[in-house]
Amino acid sequence: MYTLPKGFSLAVANADFRGKNLPRNDLSLVLCEQNAIAAGLFTTNLFKAAPVLCSQKNLNESKEIRAVVINSGQANACTGEKGMQACLQSQALIEELFSLPKGSVLTASTGVIGAHMDMEKWEEASYELRSNLGQASLEDYAKSIMTTDAFPKIAYRKIEKNGQEVIFAGVAKGAGMICPNMATMLSVLITDAAVDKETWTEAVRRAVQQGFNQVSVDGDTSTNDSLFALSSGLSGVSLEKTELQEILTEMLQELAYLLVKDGEGASKVMHITVTGAKTDEDAEKIARTVGHSQLVKTAMFGKDPNWGRIVAAAGRAGVAFDPDELTLTLCGVEIFRNGQPVDMDIDTVFYPLLDKTDIEILIALGEGNGKAHLKASDLSHDYVSLNSDYRS
Amino acid sequence: MYTLPKGFSLAVANADFRGKNLPRNDLSLVLCEQNAIAAGLFTTNLFKAAPVLCSQKNLNESKEIRAVVINSGQANACTGEKGMQACLQSQALIEELFSLPKGSVLTASTGVIGAHMDMEKWEEASYELRSNLGQASLEDYAKSIMTTDAFPKIAYRKIEKNGQEVIFAGVAKGAGMICPNMATMLSVLITDAAVDKETWTEAVRRAVQQGFNQVSVDGDTSTNDSLFALSSGLSGVSLEKTELQEILTEMLQELAYLLVKDGEGASKVMHITVTGAKTDEDAEKIARTVGHSQLVKTAMFGKDPNWGRIVAAAGRAGVAFDPDELTLTLCGVEIFRNGQPVDMDIDTVFYPLLDKTDIEILIALGEGNGKAHLKASDLSHDYVSLNSDYRS
Numbered sequence: 001m002y003t004l005p006k007g008f009s010l011a012v013a014n015a016d017f018r019g020k021n022l023p024r025n026d027l028s029l030v031l032c033e034q035n036a037i038a039a040g041l042f043t044t045n046l047f048k049a050a051p052v053l054c055s056q057k058n059l060n061e062s063k064e065i066r067a068v069v070i071n072s073g074q075a076n077a078c079t080g081e082k083g084m085q086a087c088l089q090s091q092a093l094i095e096e097l098f099s100l101p102k103g104s105v106l107t108a109s110t111g112v113i114g115a116h117m118d119m120e121k122w123e124e125a126s127y128e129l130r131s132n133l134g135q136a137s138l139e140d141y142a143k144s145i146m147t148t149d150a151f152p153k154i155a156y157r158k159i160e161k162n163g164q165e166v167i168f169a170g171v172a173k174g175a176g177m178i179c180p181n182m183a184t185m186l187s188v189l190i191t192d193a194a195v196d197k198e199t200w201t202e203a204v205r206r207a208v209q210q211g212f213n214q215v216s217v218d219g220d221t222s223t224n225d226s227l228f229a230l231s232s233g234l235s236g237v238s239l240e241k242t243e244l245q246e247i248l249t250e251m252l253q254e255l256a257y258l259l260v261k262d263g264e265g266a267s268k269v270m271h272i273t274v275t276g277a278k279t280d281e282d283a284e285k286i287a288r289t290v291g292h293s294q295l296v297k298t299a300m301f302g303k304d305p306n307w308g309r310i311v312a313a314a315g316r317a318g319v320a321f322d323p324d325e326l327t328l329t330l331c332g333v334e335i336f337r338n339g340q341p342v343d344m345d346i347d348t349v350f351y352p353l354l355d356k357t358d359i360e361i362l363i364a365l366g367e368g369n370g371k372a373h374l375k376a377s378d379l380s381h382d383y384v385s386l387n388s389d390y391r392s
Numbered sequence: 393m394y395t396l397p398k399g400f401s402l403a404v405a406n407a408d409f410r411g412k413n414l415p416r417n418d419l420s421l422v423l424c425e426q427n428a429i430a431a432g433l434f435t436t437n438l439f440k441a442a443p444v445l446c447s448q449k450n451l452n453e454s455k456e457i458r459a460v461v462i463n464s465g466q467a468n469a470c471t472g473e474k475g476m477q478a479c480l481q482s483q484a485l486i487e488e489l490f491s492l493p494k495g496s497v498l499t500a501s502t503g504v505i506g507a508h509m510d511m512e513k514w515e516e517a518s519y520e521l522r523s524n525l526g527q528a529s530l531e532d533y534a535k536s537i538m539t540t541d542a543f544p545k546i547a548y549r550k551i552e553k554n555g556q557e558v559i560f561a562g563v564a565k566g567a568g569m570i571c572p573n574m575a576t577m578l579s580v581l582i583t584d585a586a587v588d589k590e591t592w593t594e595a596v597r598r599a600v601q602q603g604f605n606q607v608s609v610d611g612d613t614s615t616n617d618s619l620f621a622l623s624s625g626l627s628g629v630s631l632e633k634t635e636l637q638e639i640l641t642e643m644l645q646e647l648a649y650l651l652v653k654d655g656e657g658a659s660k661v662m663h664i665t666v667t668g669a670k671t672d673e674d675a676e677k678i679a680r681t682v683g684h685s686q687l688v689k690t691a692m693f694g695k696d697p698n699w700g701r702i703v704a705a706a707g708r709a710g711v712a713f714d715p716d717e718l719t720l721t722l723c724g725v726e727i728f729r730n731g732q733p734v735d736m737d738i739d740t741v742f743y744p745l746l747d748k749t750d751i752e753i754l755i756a757l758g759e760g761n762g763k764a765h766l767k768a769s770d771l772s773h774d775y776v777s778l779n780s781d782y783r784s
Contacts, residue, residue, distance in 0.1 A: 047707035078700055080732025084443075113700020114733045223704050239443035294771075295779055302780030308505020311470055312615050323438045335678045340472025341506045379686075381776050387687055388694030388772075 002156055002206060003137040005167040005192035007033045007232030010136040012144040015125030017111065017118065025144035027125040030068040030188060031133065036230040038065035039201040040106065041208050043225035049077030050087040051107040051227055058091075066227050068188055069094050069129075070145050071122070072173070074111040076314035077223035086117040093123060098128045108186045108226040110147055110173065113244065142171040144153030145186055148386055149173050153258040155251040163245055166193045166235045168247055172212075172255040174262055185212065185259060187227040189251070192235035203245050204229045211252025214354075215260045216291045216376040260375045261357070265382025269375055270301045272361045274314075277370030282319045284372040286363060289317035291376030299376040300359055305350035307335045325366030331359060394530040394548050395560040397584035399425045402528040404536040407504065407517030409465030409510065419517040422425060422460040422580060423525065428622040430457035432498065433600050435617035441469030442479040443499040444618055444784030450483075450670040455497035458632045460580055460620050461486050462523075462537050464565070466503040469615035478509040485515060500618040502539050502565065534563040537578055540778055541565050545650040546644040557693035558585045558627045560639055563735045564604075564647040577604065577651055579619040581643070584627035585601030585636065595637050596621045602645025604688045608683045608768040611740055623659055653749070657698075657774025660692045660738045661767055664704075664753045669762030674711045678755060681709035689780035692751055693770040697742035698726045717758030723751060750763070 004010065012025040040059045042052050058065065069090065076083045078340075091105040136144070142152035155170040157258035189204070208227060229248075236304075239247070260269050272291050277283035290296055293313040299306040307328055315323060328336035331353035335342055396402065404417040427760035432451045434444050450457065461482065470473045483497040501509075528536070534544035547562040564579035581596070600619060631639070635733075652661050664683050669675035682688055685705040691698040699720055707715060723745035727734055745751075 045704060045707040046713065047703055075700070078703055078728065078732060082731060082732070112698070113704060168721065223700075223707065262554075294775070298776055298779035301776065304780065306504070308467070308470055308615075311439055312437060312505060315437040315615065336470065336506075339473060340470060353604070379776060380780075381773055382684070384690055384693065384771060384773050384776055387690035388696065 002160070002169060003167060004138065005190050005232060006020060006234035007170060007192055008190050009033075009134040009135045010141045011129040011139070012136045012140050013125040013128035013132060015071065015121040017071060017121060025140070027071045027122070028069070028136070028141055028144040029094070029129045029131065029133070030141070030190060030230065032066050032230055032232050034232060034234075035064045035066060037195050037197050037200050038106070039204040039229045041205065041227045043222060045223050047078055047223045047241040049075055049109060049224040050079060050223060051076055051109045053084065054087045054091060055108065055226060060104060064098045064101045064104045065095060065230065066104040067098065068108070068230070070108045070186060070188070072110045072116050072145055072147050074109060074117055075224050076117050077113045077114045079114065079116055082116060086119055090117070090118060090122050093126050097126055106228050108224065108228070110145070110186055110224050113223060115269045118318075138169055138171065144253045145171065145173045147173060148264055150238070150262050153255055153262070155254040157247055157251060160236045161239070164235060164237050166237045166239065167191060168193070168251060170251045170255055172259060174259040180318040185225055187212070187255060189227070189229040189248070191229055191231045192233065194233040194236055194238040195231045195244065199241060199244070200229065200231060201229070201239070203248050206245060207248035207252040210249045211256040212259070213315050214373050214375060215256045216288065216374060218366045231292060236256040257375060260377050261375030264386045265380040265384070266377035267380055268357060268359055268378040270300060270359050270361055270378065272363070272374045272376060273371070274363045274365070275371045276365035276367055277319065277372075278309055278319065278368040279370040280372055281370070282367070283370040284380070286317045287372045287374040288315050289313050290361065290363070291374045292378055297377070297379035298355070301380045303354040305330065305346045305354060307337070307341070310363070311336055321365045321367050327364040329360075329362040394546070394561060395550070395559060396530065397561060397582050397624060398626035399584055401425070401526040402530070402533045403521040403525045404528045404532050405517040405520035405524060407463065407513040409463060409513060417532070418464045419514070419521060420462050420528070420536040421486070421521045421525070422532055422582060422622070423534070424458050424624050425621055426460060426624060426626075427456045427590050428624055429587050430498070431590050431596040431621045433597065433619045435614060437615050439470055439615045441467055441501060441616040442471060442475040443501045444477065444616060444704070445467055446479045446483060447498040447500065447618060447620075450495045450498060456493045456496045457498060457622065458487060458492045458496040459490065460498045460500070460622070462500045462578060462580070464502050464537055464539050464694060466501060466507050466509055467487050467505045467616050468501040468509050469505045471506065471508055472507060478511055479692035481511060482509070482514050485518050489518055492717045498620050500616065500620070502537070502578055502616050505615060511639060511661045523570050528558040530561055530563065537563065537565045538552055539565060540656055542654050545654070548558070548645040549639055549643060551639070553629045553631070556627060556629050558629045559583060560585070560643060562643045562647055577617055578690065579604070579647060580679055581621040581640070582779070583623045584625065585623055586625040586628055586630040587623050587636065588714040591636070592623060595633070595640050598637060599644040602641045603648040604651070606765050606767060607648045608680065608766060629757070649767060652769050655769030656778045657772040657776070658769035659772055660751055660770040662692060662751050662770065664755070664766045664768060665763070667763045668757035668759055669711065669713065669764075670760045671762040672764055673761075673762070675762040675777065677711050677762045678706050678709040679766040681705050682753065683766045686771055689769070689771035689781060692746070693772045695746040697722060697727070697738050699733070702753060702755070704727055713759050721752070721754040
């Protein structure tokens with residue numbers, strides 16, 4: 001049982017947005033008892049869902065952010081003017097029910113693109129949120145935002161400073177359309193650390209860069225990706241900038257790792273590191289090309305040390321480098337150097353290594369100091385099943 | 393039974409490169425009775441297999457191209473100096489056995505990356521090629537270059553000009569690592585049309601641009617992609633440039649379509665067309681992002697009109713456009729316009745349409761005259777099975 005940061009209460013409700021009468025919650029609320037210091041990061045997809053646009057507007061224009069409302073089951077993306085109206089209506093309803101100022105509610109939605117929100121269900125479940133307020137635990141909350149996720153994702157820190165407690169609690173959901181620039185994911189981070197808006201915004205941005213932006217499940221970036229980070233400031237404790245940064249980065253990296261581990265149908269997490277490229281951008285291109293290669297992903301799923309697919313993916317990444325200078329180390333064993341495989345019985349060597357969940361792939365070039373890291377999932381039968389089942 | 397172009401003979405042999413004692417041929421020869429007008433196009437991957445490097449050298453330096461030798465089962469890629477020596481040795485052997493000039497043999501290999509060629513098997517099977525010369529049909533030949541292909545791929549034209557026959561015969565093999573810039577594929581085109589080297593080379597290059605470069609199975613580009621186009625000139629008939637171009641382009645488009653249709657585990661061919669982009673490059677980026685999207689591919693496999701995945705893929709392609717101006721037409725039915733879905737019962741409308749093998753996806757933007765086309769396969773359980781089975 002996690003203690004929440006001071007000033008925050010949670011509520012969850014079952015709106016049955018999926019229309020399947022499942023005993024699962026799909027609407028949730030984070031409420032802050034006073035105006036929060038708030039930061040948000042959103043999808044780079046040109047098609048931004050209505051809740052993304054509405055939340056961006058409130059973050060830009062309002063100084064009184066008090067709540068985050070998330071529904072899973074319907075994305076409210078590519079729904080045009082009607083979708084925008086539905087989103088505004090849902091924000092107004094929460095403002096009214098909880099007596100909050102106008103523009104104080106952030107929203108996020110996840111689910112099938114293009115379907116219109118069922119506003120009757122929304123309204124009914126919102127009343128449930130009000131009557132349940134404060135009864136949901138962090139675990140309940142993490143579960144309520146899940147879609148095809150297999151398990152809830154939580155990162156948590158409790159820190160003592162001069163006898164006073166500071167708490168950070170983060171949740172995230174995946175599990176498909178996960179890629180650069182925030183993944184198809186929603187994430188909420190709350191704390192009672194005392195922070196100023198500028199420091200907080202910059203620390204969150206950097207933590208996302210080192211966390212969510214370095215993972216990939218399937219290379220797709222959704223229309224709904226959103227991260228909200230709210231501080232109540234109510235612990236009264238303010239942390240050093242570097243300590244704050246370290247905590248946020250570590251927590252988002254933990255959540256990012258969980259996203260990949262729970263990637264749709266994933267059985268492996270590839271930890272891909274590229275060093276020695278001319279630039280960090282070159283290194284990132286190679287890491288992403290390897291991490292997105294269907295052939296590399298299926299080989300990992302099959303526990304096959306088919307290193308040629310990794311080398312070939314690096315070679316087609318659109319980055320210029322001397323192929324004779326590339327060294328590939330798989331699970332700590334150097335397997336390719338000087339344009340040819342290192343002599344060994346690869347089956348005997350790799351059989352036990354590739355049986356593990358976490359697979360280290362290190363690609364070293366001889367061009368410069370550019371480096372990058374990416375965590376990527378494998379590609380399994382379950383991924384195909386989950387995503388080809390009608391309207392998953 | 394196809395009549396071969398004048399001046400060409402074929403031979404196939406079973407070298408058992410896979411070491412599985414299968415009753416299938418895996419070494420093949422095209423022999424031209426006089427020096428051929430020859431053109432070649434190769435992979436853009438930085439890791440070029442030894443046979444690619446050796447063939448490029450011969451095409452650049454020799455005016456006496458007489459033969460093409462292809463083995464399937466071993467790629468001879470990423471095999472370093474030893475691989476180069478093996479390739480040169482295999483070329484020398486064919487030159488000796490068939491009394492050909494030095495530098496007259498082109499080679500291609502396909503199979504697992506990194507394994508060294510078994511030169512004893514090579515030599516033995518080369519003698520078999522010599523004793524079998526002329527006995528193989530075009531179908532035998534097309535089969536001998538297959539790896540995981542489900543069927544042989546042949547394109548064929550017989551044309552009469554002033555009472556004289558001109559013949560074009562083309563074969564290709566896929567079926568994985570198929571992407572831009574030539575796919576993981578080998579292709580051989582032979583003709584007896586009279587052509588000059590410059591016209592032939594340019595016509596072949598353009599035909600590849602319109603054919604093989606517009607298909608994708610899995611986004612991976614192999615280390616071994618090679619296309620060889622040889623003319624004996626022995627029909628004595630020379631064609632108009634435009635007619636020659638039309639024939640080559642059509643034939644390579646036919647072969648390219650067959651590659652996608654026979655993509656590993658493929659059940660669908662998506663015909664993706666993007667129009668109205670600022671530039672052709674922008675249009676191509678969008679077409680490739682949609683064609684490579686695992687979520688779009690799995691939706692098509694599941695016959696799911698989940699158009700939101702197509703729109704979302706376009707929106708993350710890294711191309712700037714006004715999303716409200718995008719129109720999506722799926723299987724001839726306009727389904728998305730003005731930022732929202734067209735009102736219809738999509739399940740009833742699309743159920744019969746998505747049951748077909750060929751799926752038309754038309755994305756129209758409002759930015760300019762840029763356009764692009766891509767044929768791409770879906771993503772199925774069989775793809776995962778084929779590629780995760782140990783060392784496929």
